[in-house]
Amino acid sequence: MKALALSIHRSLGMADPQKYNYLCFTYDPAVANDLGTAFTDELLTNFTGKNEVYYAIQWNENKNDFELNESGVLKTLKRFETSDIPTRILGFPALLFEIIEKNNLHLDLGKDSWLQTGGGWKGKADKEISKEAFRQLIKSRLGIPIEHQRDLFGMVEHGIPYVDCELGNLHIPNFSRVYTRSAKDLSLLPKGEKGLLHFLCSYNFSYPAPSLLTTDYGRVGSCSCGIKGDTLILEGRAGVSKHKGCALKALDLLKV
Amino acid sequence: MIIHSSTDQLLKSNPFDFSLSNKELFLKSFKENALHHYENHEFTRKLWDKLGFHPDSLHTEQNLENVPGTMVHLYKEHEFFSVPKSEMSLVLTSSGTGGQNLSSF
Numbered sequence: 001m002k003a004l005a006l007s008i009h010r011s012l013g014m015a016d017p018q019k020y021n022y023l024c025f026t027y028d029p030a031v032a033n034d035l036g037t038a039f040t041d042e043l044l045t046n047f048t049g050k051n052e053v054y055y056a057i058q059w060n061e062n063k064n065d066f067e068l069n070e071s072g073v074l075k076t077l078k079r080f081e082t083s084d085i086p087t088r089i090l091g092f093p094a095l096l097f098e099i100i101e102k103n104n105l106h107l108d109l110g111k112d113s114w115l116q117t118g119g120g121w122k123g124k125a126d127k128e129i130s131k132e133a134f135r136q137l138i139k140s141r142l143g144i145p146i147e148h149q150r151d152l153f154g155m156v157e158h159g160i161p162y163v164d165c166e167l168g169n170l171h172i173p174n175f176s177r178v179y180t181r182s183a184k185d186l187s188l189l190p191k192g193e194k195g196l197l198h199f200l201c202s203y204n205f206s207y208p209a210p211s212l213l214t215t216d217y218g219r220v221g222s223c224s225c226g227i228k229g230d231t232l233i234l235e236g237r238a239g240v241s242k243h244k245g246c247a248l249k250a251l252d253l254l255k256v
Numbered sequence: 257m258i259i260h261s262s263t264d265q266l267l268k269s270n271p272f273d274f275s276l277s278n279k280e281l282f283l284k285s286f287k288e289n290a291l292h293h294y295e296n297h298e299f300t301r302k303l304w305d306k307l308g309f310h311p312d313s314l315h316t317e318q319n320l321e322n323v324p325g326t327m328v329h330l331y332k333e334h335e336f337f338s339v340p341k342s343e344m345s346l347v348l349t350s351s352g353t354g355g356q357n358l359s360s361f
Contacts, residue, residue: 007270157328174271174272174274174281175266175271177286177320179321181325186325200320201289202290203266203267204289205289208297208326210286210290210323211324211325211326212325213326214328215327227272228272
């Protein structure tokens with residue numbers, strides 16, 4: 001799985017031997033090492049050289065629960081802003097958006113810095129801004145170039161990372177197939193039509209999910225960035241679903 | 257150690273090479289994987305038998321569109337696996353499925 005993720009990120013120009021300071025808006029993998037999102041972040045920090053790595057969601061022994069160390073995040077961002085080493089931020093977009101707005105952040109992390117997001121806006125749908133507006137906001141408030149802002153979509157049941165190119169489109173690798181199906185009768189829809197996402201994956205021999213039908217709506221599209229193949233366009237979760245995504249759970253930790 | 261030759265070869269290939277030979281490699285890899293789950297996971301076998309699908313029917317890229325999908329909810333409610341637990345190297349759990357037993361092995 002690690003080799004697969006590295007090869008996808010390398011193809012999208014995201015692996016780099018240069019050292020970065022990392023701010024990860026997720027669980028400290030030393031404590032939460034079986035959580036998919038902590039695993040992803042620890043994995044992603046290994047695609048580049050790394051200097052300091054700060055994990056923002058930490059275990060509080062008194063509360064016996066995880067909590068976001070918001071003051072730690074602010075101090076870390078200010079320290080990284082003045083460092084000669086560029087920054088990479090990994091985390092949930094809604095959480096980062098709230099911290100920027102709540103603390104009226106205006107930083108310049110520099111043209112060599114990156115933002116890698118994942119997990120979507122679930123649970124903060126009322127505050128959700130378009131991907132384009134989010135990318136502009138991150139550029140103006142954190143100084144991270146738009147082409148260095150990359151979103152990732154993944155599900156632990158499926159195990160294939162879909163990662164943004166520099167134009168902000170999630171690319172589908174040849175390690176999977178993505179179809180959309182009618183929510184009424186599950187019939188296959190033509191390419192480009194919105195429907196329930198249906199994923200095929202071939203590498204997992206222990207977990208029997210080679211053909212996974214999800215409760216997420218999406219479309220299969222195309223992109224002009226030059227990377228071959230189709231793109232995945234997410235259109236939100238279908239119906240009223242009880243299960244929470246990783247991002248929604250993380251937002252519970254931000255008491256605002 | 258079981259050898260999955262097409263899948264091993266696929267994972268070493270360029271992820272964004274969609275030449276005919278590379279697309280065919282995915283088809284072979286998927287067939288290899290689907291056969292493995294069909295032979296080792298009773299639920300998958302019974303479901304596919306009931307729906308009239310067998311991995312041996314996968315001959316072309318278009319055939320892949322007809323593989324029956326399994327609803328994601330099922331994995332949240334049951335612990336499913338196609339190999340003995342002793343052979344698993346990594347277990348990942350979604351952080352968001354509070355109270356639900358979703359794990360990927």
